Amino acid sequence: MSTVDAASAKASQARRNYSFLFALTLLGLLVLLWAVLAIATPNFMSDKNISNLLRQGSMIAILAVGQTFVIITAGIDLSVGAVVGFTTVIIALLINAGVPVWLSILITLLVGLGIGLFHGFGITKMGLPPFIITLATLTSLRGIGLLITNGSTISIDNDDFTAFATKDFLGIPSLFWMVILVAVPAYIFLNHTRWGRYLFAVGSNPESARLSGVRVNGVIYLAYALSSVFAAFVGVLLATRIGIGNATQAEGWELQAIASTVIGGSSLFGAVGSVHGPLIGAFILATINNGANLLNVNSFWQRIITGGLIIVIVYFDQLRRRGR
Amino acid sequence: MSTVDAASAKASQARRNYSFLFALTLLGLLVLLWAVLAIATPNFMSDKNISNLLRQGSMIAILAVGQTFVIITAGIDLSVGAVVGFTTVIIALLINAGVPVWLSILITLLVGLGIGLFHGFGITKMGLPPFIITLATLTSLRGIGLLITNGSTISIDNDDFTAFATKDFLGIPSLFWMVILVAVPAYIFLNHTRWGRYLFAVGSNPESARLSGVRVNGVIYLAYALSSVFAAFVGVLLATRIGIGNATQAEGWELQAIASTVIGGSSLFGAVGSVHGPLIGAFILATINNGANLLNVNSFWQRIITGGLIIVIVYFDQLRRRGR
Amino acid sequence: MSATHLATPEAAPLASGDIILELRDLEKRYGPVLALKPASLAFRRGEIHAIVGENGAGKSTLIKLLTGVIPRTAGDIRWNGKSVSLATPQEAIDHGINAVHQEVMLCRHLSVAANIFLGDETVKFGLLQKRDMVRAAQAILDDMGFQLPAAAQLDSLTIGQQQLVATARAAKRGTKFLIFDEPTAYLTRQEAAQLFTLIRRLKAEGVTIVYISHRMEEIFELADRVSVLRDGQMVGTRDIAATDDNELVALMINRTIEQIYHKEQIPFGETLIEARHLSGKGFSDVSLSIRRGEIVGLYGLIGAGRSEFALSLFGRNPKTSGEILWKGKPVAINNERQAIGLGIALAPESRRDQGLNLNLPIGLNLNLPIYERLTKGFVISAGEEARRADKQIRDLSIKTPSRRSLASSMSGGNQQKIVIGKWLNHGADLFIFDEPTVGVDVGTKAEIYRLFAALLKEGAGILLISSYLPEVYELADTLHVFRSGRLVGSNPFHGASHEEVLAEAIGV
Amino acid sequence: APAAAEEVTIPIIVKDTTSFYWQIVLAGARAAGKDLGVNVPELGAQSEADINGQITILENAVAGKPAAVVIAPTEFKALGKPIDEAAKSVPIIGIDSAADSKAFTSFLTTDNVEGGRVAARGLAEAVKAKTGKAAGDVALITALPGVGSLDQRAKGFKEELAKYPELKLVADKVADGQATTGLNITTDLLTANPNLVGVFASNLIMAQGAGQAIAENKVADKVALIGFDNDDKLVGFLKDGTIAALVVQDPYRMGYDGVKTALAASKKEKVEAFVDTGANLITKANMDEAKNSALLNPKVK
Ligand SMILES: Nc1ncnc2c1ncn2[C@@H]1O[C@H](COP(=O)(O)OP(=O)(O)OP(=O)(O)O)[C@@H](O)[C@H]1O
Ligand SMILES: Nc1ncnc2c1ncn2[C@@H]1O[C@H](COP(=O)(O)OP(=O)(O)OP(=O)(O)O)[C@@H](O)[C@H]1O
Ligand SMILES: O[C@@H]1[C@H](O)[C@H](O)CO[C@H]1O
Ligand SMILES: [Mg+2]
Numbered sequence A, B: 001m002s003t004v005d006a007a008s009a010k011a012s013q014a015r016r017n018y019s020f021l022f023a024l025t026l027l028g029l030l031v032l033l034w035a036v037l038a039i040a041t042p043n044f045m046s047d048k049n050i051s052n053l054l055r056q057g058s059m060i061a062i063l064a065v066g067q068t069f070v071i072i073t074a075g076i077d078l079s080v081g082a083v084v085g086f087t088t089v090i091i092a093l094l095i096n097a098g099v100p101v102w103l104s105i106l107i108t109l110l111v112g113l114g115i116g117l118f119h120g121f122g123i124t125k126m127g128l129p130p131f132i133i134t135l136a137t138l139t140s141l142r143g144i145g146l147l148i149t150n151g152s153t154i155s156i157d158n159d160d161f162t163a164f165a166t167k168d169f170l171g172i173p174s175l176f177w178m179v180i181l182v183a184v185p186a187y188i189f190l191n192h193t194r195w196g197r198y199l200f201a202v203g204s205n206p207e208s209a210r211l212s213g214v215r216v217n218g219v220i221y222l223a224y225a226l227s228s229v230f231a232a233f234v235g236v237l238l239a240t241r242i243g244i245g246n247a248t249q250a251e252g253w254e255l256q257a258i259a260s261t262v263i264g265g266s267s268l269f270g271a272v273g274s275v276h277g278p279l280i281g282a283f284i285l286a287t288i289n290n291g292a293n294l295l296n297v298n299s300f301w302q303r304i305i306t307g308g309l310i311i312v313i314v315y316f317d318q319l320r321r322r323g324r
Numbered sequence C: 001m002s003a004t005h006l007a008t009p010e011a012a013p014l015a016s017g018d019i020i021l022e023l024r025d026l027e028k029r030y031g032p033v034l035a036l037k038p039a040s041l042a043f044r045r046g047e048i049h050a051i052v053g054e055n056g057a058g059k060s061t062l063i064k065l066l067t068g069v070i071p072r073t074a075g076d077i078r079w080n081g082k083s084v085s086l087a088t089p090q091e092a093i094d095h096g097i098n099a100v101h102q103e104v105m106l107c108r109h110l111s112v113a114a115n116i117f118l119g120d121e122t123v124k125f126g127l128l129q130k131r132d133m134v135r136a137a138q139a140i141l142d143d144m145g146f147q148l149p150a151a152a153q154l155d156s157l158t159i160g161q162q163q164l165v166a167t168a169r170a171a172k173r174g175t176k177f178l179i180f181d182e183p184t185a186y187l188t189r190q191e192a193a194q195l196f197t198l199i200r201r202l203k204a205e206g207v208t209i210v211y212i213s214h215r216m217e218e219i220f221e222l223a224d225r226v227s228v229l230r231d232g233q234m235v236g237t238r239d240i241a242a243t244d245d246n247e248l249v250a251l252m253i254n255r256t257i258e259q260i261y262h263k264e265q266i267p268f269g270e271t272l273i274e275a276r277h278l279s280g281k282g283f284s285d286v287s288l289s290i291r292r293g294e295i296v297g298l299y300g301l302i303g304a305g306r307s308e309f310a311l312s313l314f315g316r317n318p319k320t321s322g323e324i325l326w327k328g329k330p331v332a333i334n335n336e337r338q339a340i341g342l343g344i345a346l347a348p349e350s351r352r353d354q355g356l357n358l359n360l361p362i363g364l365n366l367n368l369p370i371y372e373r374l375t376k377g378f379v380i381s382a383g384e385e386a387r388r389a390d391k392q393i394r395d396l397s398i399k400t401p402s403r404r405s406l407a408s409s410m411s412g413g414n415q416q417k418i419v420i421g422k423w424l425n426h427g428a429d430l431f432i433f434d435e436p437t438v439g440v441d442v443g444t445k446a447e448i449y450r451l452f453a454a455l456l457k458e459g460a461g462i463l464l465i466s467s468y469l470p471e472v473y474e475l476a477d478t479l480h481v482f483r484s485g486r487l488v489g490s491n492p493f494h495g496a497s498h499e500e501v502l503a504e505a506i507g508v
Numbered sequence D: 001a002p003a004a005a006e007e008v009t010i011p012i013i014v015k016d017t018t019s020f021y022w023q024i025v026l027a028g029a030r031a032a033g034k035d036l037g038v039n040v041p042e043l044g045a046q047s048e049a050d051i052n053g054q055i056t057i058l059e060n061a062v063a064g065k066p067a068a069v070v071i072a073p074t075e076f077k078a079l080g081k082p083i084d085e086a087a088k089s090v091p092i093i094g095i096d097s098a099a100d101s102k103a104f105t106s107f108l109t110t111d112n113v114e115g116g117r118v119a120a121r122g123l124a125e126a127v128k129a130k131t132g133k134a135a136g137d138v139a140l141i142t143a144l145p146g147v148g149s150l151d152q153r154a155k156g157f158k159e160e161l162a163k164y165p166e167l168k169l170v171a172d173k174v175a176d177g178q179a180t181t182g183l184n185i186t187t188d189l190l191t192a193n194p195n196l197v198g199v200f201a202s203n204l205i206m207a208q209g210a211g212q213a214i215a216e217n218k219v220a221d222k223v224a225l226i227g228f229d230n231d232d233k234l235v236g237f238l239k240d241g242t243i244a245a246l247v248v249q250d251p252y253r254m255g256y257d258g259v260k261t262a263l264a265a266s267k268k269e270k271v272e273a274f275v276d277t278g279a280n281l282i283t284k285a286n287m288d289e290a291k292n293s294a295l296l297n298p299k300v301k
């Protein structure tokens, strides 16, 4: 092997480790935040608080993973917050109508699927930009949800269902188990199946993907369907947590999900993204909020600090990436 | 000239005409909306209502033009709504402190400039994605504004200033004059100056722009500075219109501005955009709301219809563009 | 490296006034990759200096250093005897150093004129003088003999035409030192001839030209001197009169090639595909057939409609009339997947736009058509995925540290190999190669042609689309000429001379 | 049990820290904290519609092991369980609005349905004052959908309005929480309903927008506007006649007494289980009465 080859082998080695290192770095930042908070507040490391933290980050984390599929295809899904709010209404109606919980959940997820397929249709068949079609759905879905409920709130009268969010298994909150339930298959799907590869290929260059025999439209349908189904799943979880169906809930969660995804290293131009990235991104955001509450930071300062920390974290991450 | 050349010259001719045609179509849709509303409601075409409509669309229109500069560079500015809210606070404080109105406005615009330059810095020097840095500013600015006002509202005690928004000149509301004041130079800037052209070049291919000696970083600073200064200007207008400084105002206006821009034919992937497009986009959105109010459409239906119309309008626009 | 003994130092010592630009121990590292090992070279005022070397040898890297596109990691550059930093493209432009890069570096959303004047606009009272610029750009294009509309939007042009725009842009007034990085890769002979005329004229005006190409005949036609890069190392400079093909190739690849156009006579088998009176966007009434063991060549000028025809066969573009028979039976090919399913593969002409997923790993690019096959149960077999990618990298000697490297970090020629490799990896009965050797070095070209032979032996048929006449001329069993979307002449051009084929293509 | 030497902590959780109304509540709580030597973290979500956000904050507050928690539940049903859960570890004092929980140690609230009724009566009177009789078209503008207390006000308003058969509710609009939207809606309502005689804007921000529309269109002499809650801007409108009347609660007291009651509860002292802090109709005529003046000028800083 010539020197060039040896050197470049080393570079590729570095690059191979890189994805892992990068995750480590973000994870490192998260752990750093935890360490600081553990020292600064007496209660941060309490079982109770860690449970709270895991519960608080869970829903955005799941949304962010769904959003990542879309962002990898160079798309965007602004509707996820509205889907969450809308599906709390759907599941509340179903459960109150006496439909068994498992069936209610299934139907709610199918409603999510329908919304995602509609997005796929709008993008592939009507030629609409993802930003526009999902913004339109965001607007309309909130309207439909409000219309169904006449602007009010539906109390879910099934205590087993609403108790779920507060439960723990093996000391870990049920909501966090749901993250694991979603993330593990999502990881396998994204990194170890051909459809995962196709998501990247479509995000990178749809024409080349198409000429290589990839069903580009199918891949787009798939990405948006996954995002919406994940959002519907979060709607189910939110309904168990707040015990009501209300179409205005989860406002702005789309931005939080997108932010988690981007903090987690995805590029809005597509073809870059992972499953662990958005998870870490979501828990970084949750930790900032949790920590600020525990530190009794004034809520206005809390916003200022959140903005500042987002900059600092992504900046360090960029540095690390460039310096690799 | 060979046939090939003749054909491609013809194609390019078509494309040159196209921008104009496209504007006509969107404008056509707007006019169609107006015609329908003029028939459906007795008051839509009244002088008074047209004045109201112009006033209602003005602020988003100006934001959308500023946003367009950023979107042409393939960026995004999520902070504009927060800048509007924040600058209502700044100008309210200045005016109440007895600073002359012209100076208050100037200082407020300079604050906007500072925010825009900060975005430019974050993107070019810190390597942050535009989505992230402007999201961070959005979060922090609201916090700073709330901190300054302690979460309350500053009532502006200068009647001349607050009367401005209600005034007309030559039968046209002052706020709409402000749109003209901004749009005409913006049009000349974008289409007839070198910096306007560089915005497109950077959005199209930053590397080739750089190879041509274009100061790519300078162009990015410029785009974000313009967007923030326009937002600060809208902050001034909002302060005259509602007579208060309040940091939580204009929430979600960034999405409305981006939607206006995209409805107006800009691509979020950059290098495509105009000044007339976002203006028409903004007034389409304003017309939908105004019309729904006049028709006394249930507020929930109003949301559903807005979403539906966005899809229909952009769809027709796509058809026209493909069929050109 | 024991090969350095091959390099003989330049014969004639130079008077310093003759030298316009000099490199001293110029070096470029990408992280640990040494893309250019410390290189020293002097360019004479007004000479045409060719640079040759294999794919990935470091030619484009050298050019990027000279034009301020990337920073050097060590060494010195002297411009007219003075050390210069060349830290930004603007600085290079200010000195009068311009380049036509290998990948077209223009803004596709802007007009031709806007691209030509980008960074150097005509402005009056702060306003762009668009008409003046269009007029001036048209004058420049006309003067250079390029028949292109200055007002057209760039992306309405073919890649070749875009390359000419880039040339016009770099060669317009004020240029003292002009670098061409494989300028003819996307040009037809006719256009290449126009380019050569321009280059000779510039030389006569005292402009120094650096000319990079994989086409030896061009080097011998144009250059005064030639330098050879191998593996990032400058291995020698020769006066063109004092060297020949064989020496250059030996310097480049450290071995000799007996025969570039490898051709074996293989008996033809069944007819794989037959197009009958096929029409579509860009072509009409095309009838031809391809048998197993046969290479059918399609030669024509840019825009003649060959690529559009190929895309129709592959199901990417709809046909408007006519019929396709596959192994004797009429078939409908409505999309790419149907074509692939029948056994058709297409390596498209534009590697950037159609052929590659640039910001993804090489391995993924190579395996993209075969992931269905790599899937065992629900998941992809990682071992098989790696094995298949590594095999293509080895077989095609794709110069990369790893299948995990991004396609975008490859040199142009190596990118082209990935486009081909992906279909070799998949396999097919009929291979459509659209400009398969664009930007590919001599050694690799020979390998690719050998590979064609291997495919034919296995019973495949090949449709070879090329604007490089020697290639189709030497390789095709049946040669068709396309002109303005139609096949010209009823007989295959077998046995016709180069000149006759060219005349048909141009239509004189 | 927390050591006596340590400072006692009683967090107060409001619905949304970004509105002036809640700043008055917090000011009251702060004053109580100072007077009683209690540490009072001031918490709240980013929007009154953000139920999950408030639950999260409650969870975090309880994790800090406070002596008691004062909370203004953002939604009746949704906060029920979390409050039950929290009450297992600390005494919970409710203020402003109710929640579906029996675990409150004490409760100091405005009856928002009653607040809506007060507004309807005030509107009828104001219309009568302007036009001579309580008759004509009226409209209701709600800031945001899905906010419990706003829904209750709308309910009370509509119930009471039914007692005035000649007052016809021609529009029931829900905005997006932005003053500008309130302004645009009101303007359009004035255009669409030339016979409009009254508007009820059921919270602070909507009243600001609606007031601006009345002023902008110079219809204060024809259209009676009733607002809810108060700040400088609205008091200015009240003074110059743009707004006919404001329904004003006693947020300062809720904050102050909330913390005071919480401290008592944490010491296991006996506290009052329910206190109605009242909703008062304030007009230009009675705004200078001592009690009203105090309500209109809370000691925020
Ligand atoms: N951005 C980059 N990052 C890492 N390595 C790079 C990068 N660009 C080029 N290289 C490496 O530098 C070496 C030289 O590449 P270069 O493009 O100069 O080759 P070339 O001689 O122009 O080849 P070709 O004839 O194929 O165009 C190659 O090994 C290539 O992979
Ligand atoms: N983007 C485009 N817009 C309009 N017409 C186009 C475009 N691309 C190609 N054409 C037209 O389609 C026809 C066929 O082009 P095609 O690319 O198939 O030719 P070709 O013979 O393969 O030449 P080459 O590939 O060398 O450019 C030509 O008339 C060309 O002008
Ligand atoms: O319940 C609250 C208060 O009573 C106040 O009016 C602010 O808005 C409501 O949601
Ligand atoms: Mg090269």
Ligand SMILES: [Mg+2]
Residues within 6 Å of the ligand: C303, C306, C307, C308, C349, C434
């Ligand atoms: Mg072609």
